[in-house]
Amino acid sequence: MDEESAAVHTTYLTDLIAQSKHNKGAAGQLQRVLNFLGHNPVQKTDNPVRIGVLGASQVATYALIWPAQRIADVEVAAVAARDPKRAADYAKKHGIPVAHGSYQQLVDDPSLTAIYVATPNGLHGEWAEAALRAGKHVLCEKPFTANAEEARLVQSVAAKQRLLCREAFHYKEHPANKAVAQLLQSGAIGQLQQLAVQVLIPAWAFSKDDIRFQARLAGGTMMDAGCYCAHTLRFFPGCSRPHVTSATAGKLMDGGAVDGRMQATLAYPKGSSSSSSSSSALGAAAVGKLEADLRHKGLWPRTRFVATGTLGRVEINNFILPSMGHNISITRTLAQPGGPGNKSDCSPDSLGDGLKEQRHSIEVYGSGESNYYYQLTRFISDLRVLEDKQAPKEAKRAVQRAMDDDARDAIDNMTLIDSIYTAAGLPLRQPTHVAAAAAAAAASKAVK
Numbered sequence: 001m002d003e004e005s006a007a008v009h010t011t012y013l014t015d016l017i018a019q020s021k022h023n024k025g026a027a028g029q030l031q032r033v034l035n036f037l038g039h040n041p042v043q044k045t046d047n048p049v050r051i052g053v054l055g056a057s058q059v060a061t062y063a064l065i066w067p068a069q070r071i072a073d074v075e076v077a078a079v080a081a082r083d084p085k086r087a088a089d090y091a092k093k094h095g096i097p098v099a100h101g102s103y104q105q106l107v108d109d110p111s112l113t114a115i116y117v118a119t120p121n122g123l124h125g126e127w128a129e130a131a132l133r134a135g136k137h138v139l140c141e142k143p144f145t146a147n148a149e150e151a152r153l154v155q156s157v158a159a160k161q162r163l164l165c166r167e168a169f170h171y172k173e174h175p176a177n178k179a180v181a182q183l184l185q186s187g188a189i190g191q192l193q194q195l196a197v198q199v200l201i202p203a204w205a206f207s208k209d210d211i212r213f214q215a216r217l218a219g220g221t222m223m224d225a226g227c228y229c230a231h232t233l234r235f236f237p238g239c240s241r242p243h244v245t246s247a248t249a250g251k252l253m254d255g256g257a258v259d260g261r262m263q264a265t266l267a268y269p270k271g272s273s274s275s276s277s278s279s280s281a282l283g284a285a286a287v288g289k290l291e292a293d294l295r296h297k298g299l300w301p302r303t304r305f306v307a308t309g310t311l312g313r314v315e316i317n318n319f320i321l322p323s324m325g326h327n328i329s330i331t332r333t334l335a336q337p338g339g340p341g342n343k344s345d346c347s348p349d350s351l352g353d354g355l356k357e358q359r360h361s362i363e364v365y366g367s368g369e370s371n372y373y374y375q376l377t378r379f380i381s382d383l384r385v386l387e388d389k390q391a392p393k394e395a396k397r398a399v400q401r402a403m404d405d406d407a408r409d410a411i412d413n414m415t416l417i418d419s420i421y422t423a424a425g426l427p428l429r430q431p432t433h434v435a436a437a438a439a440a441a442a443a444s445k446a447v448k
């Protein structure tokens with residue numbers, strides 16, 4: 001690393017380290033937990049964006065309802081469930097003013113500007129598309145759709161309608177993960193050689209009949225824990241389209257179609273970094289490794305990303321929920337003052353030959369809010385710019401770029417997931433309505 005770029009990284013790191021010092025301690029941790037739970041609701045603006053929840057799901061509580069309590073310009077104005085009573089109970093429990101007894105009613109509700117899709121995976125595409133066709137902006141849970149073909153279809157509708165349609169990859173909105181991406185893409189640890197990610201969720205977390213393990217709902221570990229793995233291996237190094245070199249599915253369920261566990265290795269095509277820094281941070285032979293397991297034997301969830309480069313290593317623990325506590329460890333090999341001739345340094349971090357190892361352990365929390373808060377804040381602010389005819393041109397252009405990125409990112413991630421399933425010898429996931437039609441056709445053929 002030359003002196004100039006070393007100085008730039010050092011300034012950025014010094015900044016992160018200074019922030020990190022403020023963040024440590026039990027009081028900060030407690031505040032972040034309270035923020036996550038939506039404590040201290042803020043006063044709403046006169047005319048907040050009205051968003052509806054499609055699916056009376058668990059995730060909507062912490063990914064939408066709680067963060068919305070702390071954001072002035074958004075109101076969770078309605079919820080829909082397939083069963084009217086379930087919708088009414090959920091609305092009452094969460095203080096949502098309107099309950100709809102069907103998803104179509106929610107999508108057609110003229111008082112709403114946006115819809116949050118929080119159904120099982122196999123229904124994401126169908127309802128995101130219906131919401132877009134009804135003129136609503138969409139925030140859609142991950143994974144975006146059942147497969148890449150469906151992702152392309154939904155994003156083409158969003159483009160025609162000129163509406164936001166964003167996959168809810170909340171983790172990338174958190175400052176800790178942005179810091180890791182910036183460190184890696186700016187060459188802070190030299191040329192990247194190996195990127196490895198693990199998302200291991202203990203078997204006790206989900207029962208065997210959970211939506212995550214049902215083929216007809218586009219379930220599977222690669223779709224769930226694995227979709228984060230695929231995304232991090234693209235987001236952190238700034239490379240949209242790595243190739244799959246091998247994949248192995250294990251702990252098969254639901255007649256062998258659903259993976260309880262998935263492992264895969266990826267290769268990065270030369271010059272494939274989309275980083276805006278002057279030189280690509282990805283080494284020519286860089287390798288990506290992923291391990292996702294929803295039936296893990298461990299007692300606690302483990303989410304971890306490690307990058308190794310020619311000049312060091314960066315690791316982040318708990319990257320999926322960093323606001324609840326995480327750690328970023330950075331080890332860098334730097335030239336010592338005096339250069340290669342300086343072999344006399346006997347300090348513990350001296351590597352000889354004029355090289356020195358520098359280690360840091362930091363935590364980056366920004367304003368101490370959750371991923372979901374940062375995600376919803378950006379979604380609402382982009383929506384406002386898009387809807388405001390008077391918004392400055394530069395702001396409009398930035399949102400258009402974000403929308404193009406949303407579309408590409410969702411399609412590329414689903415393409416990678418499809419390729420991993422194919423390499424592992426498992427069928428691609430199908431939208432639930434497609435799977436149901438195929439099952440009905442097979443049943444009627446069997447009767448004849």
Ligand SMILES: NC(=O)C1=CN([C@@H]2O[C@H](COP(=O)(O)OP(=O)(O)OC[C@H]3O[C@@H](n4cnc5c(N)ncnc54)[C@H](OP(=O)(O)O)[C@@H]3O)[C@@H](O)[C@H]2O)C=CC1
Nearest residue numbers: 055056057058059080081082118119120121141142143211
């Ligand atoms: N971003 C994040 O951190 C997380 C994202 N997720 C994603 O959110 C989505 C929902 O997950 P989660 O909240 O855990 O799941 P839940 O089981 O809690 O909710 C799923 C909802 O889907 C609706 N649904 C529609 N059709 C069916 C069906 N055939 N079987 C079961 N439910 C159905 C149900 O709503 P109703 O009965 O009201 O119609 C149900 O409430 C998934 O896509 C998952 O990947 C999940 C957890 C965390």
Ligand SMILES: O=C1OC[C@@H](O)[C@H](O)[C@H]1O
Nearest residue numbers: 201205212224225301320
């Ligand atoms: O989005 C998610 O994040 C955490 C996982 O435990 C869960 O299965 C998944 O849906």
